[in-house]
Amino acid sequence: MKRIVGIVALSVSVAACGISRQQEVQMGQEYAQQINAELPIVQDPELNRYINVLGDSIARLTSRADLDWHFFIVDSKEVNAFAVPGGFIYLNRGLIERTGTMDEVAGVLGHEIGHVVRRHSVKQMEKAQGANLGVTLACVLTSVCNSQIAGAAINLAGGAVFARFSRGDENEADVDGVNNVVRARINPTGMVTMFQKLLEERRRRPAGVAAWFATHPGEEERIAHVQGLINRIDPATLRSLPRDSRNFQQFKARLASLPPSPPPRRSRQ
Numbered sequence: 233m234k235r236i237v238g239i240v241a242l243s244v245s246v247a248a249c250g251i252s253r254q255q256e257v258q259m260g261q262e263y264a265q266q267i268n269a270e271l272p273i274v275q276d277p278e279l280n281r282y283i284n285v286l287g288d289s290i291a292r293l294t295s296r297a298d299l300d301w302h303f304f305i306v307d308s309k310e311v312n313a314f315a316v317p318g319g320f321i322y323l324n325r326g327l328i329e330r331t332g333t334m335d336e337v338a339g340v341l342g343h344e345i346g347h348v349v350r351r352h353s354v355k356q357m358e359k360a361q362g363a364n365l366g367v368t369l370a371c372v373l374t375s376v377c378n379s380q381i382a383g384a385a386i387n388l389a390g391g392a393v394f395a396r397f398s399r400g401d402e403n404e405a406d407v408d409g410v411n412n413v414v415r416a417r418i419n420p421t422g423m424v425t426m427f428q429k430l431l432e433e434r435r436r437r438p439a440g441v442a443a444w445f446a447t448h449p450g451e452e453e454r455i456a457h458v459q460g461l462i463n464r465i466d467p468a469t470l471r472s473l474p475r476d477s478r479n480f481q482q483f484k485a486r487l488a489s490l491p492p493s494p495p496p497r498r499s500r501q
């Protein structure tokens with residue numbers, strides 16, 4: 233993890249006043265490399281093909297279709313999802329396992345893609361100034377800030393990484409999420425049912441979804457916000473958008489057939 237901090241600081245310390253697309257992509261690539269070395273990533277080619285085809289079908293219709301988008305499944309039973317600048321999107325296996333239909337995964341993808349399209353992390357970095365730029369950037373990219381610098385325990389595999397976005401950024405990503413999936417001819421209803429599922433799980437068994445709610449403050453008002461956006465869509469159009477697919481169910485079945493996720497690795501100091 234300390235290496236990640238070093239690399240991120242190195243890559244963007246030259247760019248305090250404006251991060252170019254090229255710098256964003258380079259930084260994202262470096263960071264994704266580190267994440268992929270640190271986190272257990274599902275390697276199954278069929279599963280990876282499916283999540284990349286689905287992700288691409290949404291991302292390539294956004295204003296940042298030019299990015300080289302990559303989608304990864306983290307082999308963790310905890311619920312989480314996060315985005316890295318430059319077009320790297322990570323979904324935990326635990327999140328996918330809790331979905332019932334394709335539109336629920338698509339909604340999460342649409343939201344995370346929204347964060348990248350809007351350059352939410354990049355903008356936070358651009359705001360960061362001063363001598364502690366490297367540290368600040370690491371903090372923007374991770375949620376381990378203070379304790380991390382002191383060498384405290386880090387729980388990368390648990391998923392408590394990334395994306396401390398403001399409520400405003402989250403709202404924007406929700407708006408984008410709805411628009412992104414609708415543009416890809418997928419029903420946005422899954423965003424609402426997914427939130428509802430996670431909220432219900434938080435009531436019953438908060439530990440499994442703690443990482444998700446740490447980075448995605450998902451209260452009832454957020455559900456209402458997304459539902460309000462969906463209500464504005466012409467009902468006939470909404471009905472015409474599929475919520476599920478056979479390919480998705482095959483994908484889910486294949487994911488379920490993998491050996492259980494490894495236990496989270498705790499504290500690398």
Ligand SMILES: [Zn+2]
Nearest residue numbers: 397402405448
């Ligand atoms: Zn978000």
